[in-house]
Amino acid sequence: MDHVAACPVHPDVIKAMLPFLTEKFGNPSSMHSLGEEVTEAVDDARDNTAKLINARTDDVIFTSGGTESNNWALKGVVAASKSRGNHVIISSIEHFSIMHAVKALEKQGIEITRLPVDKYGVVDPEDVEKSITPQTILISVMHGNNEMGAIQPVAEIGAIARANKIPFHSDGVATVGVIPVDVEAMNIDLLSMAANPMYGPQGIGALYVRRGTRIAPLMDGGIQERGLRAGTENVLGIVGMGKAAEIAAEEMQSRIDHMVPLRDKLIKSLPSLMEDVHVVGPTTNRLPNNVSVVVKYVEGESMLLFLDMEGVKIASGSACISRSLKVSHVMLAMGIDAGTAQGSLLFTLGQDNTEQDVADVIEILPPIVQKLRDMSPLYKRTAKFKAGRAS
């Protein structure tokens, strides 16, 4: 149940990709027939990806994935708009590829506003409106957050950006191919996408760039991708992403219908089975695949290790697990204290998860939590505290 880390590639996607590993090895820039064949395949993939988000085909530019798309959107728009202003608005719960990209921009003198979120992890569009200055050159708010599932009011934020003539970027890596995304209805000018969350291969993604949006390339070189993204196309990945997008468009509703009951069962059961376990993020307007909870008085990694021994693989926002040994900035932004955030458990569901998987978690987790709590100096204190207060 750790699909946020990696989704298995759909068998039909593999089937579509295989010929491009063997006989169809052309370069789209070549004039001969081999080049022509792959050019067609890349065009088809672009078309399918564009359809998934209701975009013009030409406005989809393939990249190496969500991280590149996010970096490019921010740095590319800022570089192209320096004469117009130096202020960028983001939310405080963005992915590291946004959070760290704006840190780099700050070093170049760009001013960044990081919008707060409420306790459910949702940005208030009014805060966006209030943060706009005459210097604002870009607004970037993610569509769905993978760590706690909150879906942001991007259509409202997009409308505000449009009314103020400011380009609006949204990180759609967690949502494109998972829930409906429509760049027209949502007033999105730039949209980051990745293939893996929709059962495509890793290492391929795209940035939607609405025609007329001013953006400088991140990569200089040849004139691939309309001169916006140099480098020989990753044909294999692009074909895989196109196929994944095509299948996602067909299967989206049935996938949602499969995952939502599993998600809701976990969200309902876990806090009722154990004391001091809280759901992180909203219960409605939530990614269909996301279950995020905090278990107080214990630390995430120790729970993960025991769950792994029982065959359940999940993730956590605990500091001990992250490479930087820092607690998730997303949970801190939601007002969850650092100690509680250590007990984070993140389940991300996929098509291969079943009711039995959910039943297993419900059976396996409570004894693990109890065992670790019995070992925890924090648990004892609170139990005593409660007893003291009752008497």
Next chain:
Amino acid sequence: MYSEVVMDHFKNPRNVGEIPDADGVGEVGNPACGDIMAFFIKVKDDKLVDVKFKTFGCGAAIAVSSMVSEMALGKTLDEAMQITNASVIDALEGLPKKKHHCSNLGADALHRAIEDYKAKQKGAAYEKPLDGAEVCACPVCDVNDPEEAPYCQSACERVK
């Protein structure tokens, strides 16, 4: 990621619990860093006759606490003060680099329990050193910001 010895101590930690009438109690860490260790000791004839611990933390932190308790049990106070983070890491047959700070916490918590005992013997209150509330320093190289130096590529290497 963890050695077999670490996993064994994590799965079956030795000496978990508290000693209600402990002769010395030592605690180290804070929840923001992800680890809190509390050690309880009983002392007789200058020897540690009972050692118990409670730990909030990751797999490494639990294994370290268990190992420290086992290493300390039966030792004289002076011998127990010689337990270092490096000797704990060795006894556990290694820890991933980013977990090296956990090993220091275990030894520190034990040493604080011993110092608490010694202070009580003298009739003085032991003043616990402050663990800065939000600062998670690398005890090996004293870098405060893990983002600048993720526990701590070069410096921690010197420990081994």
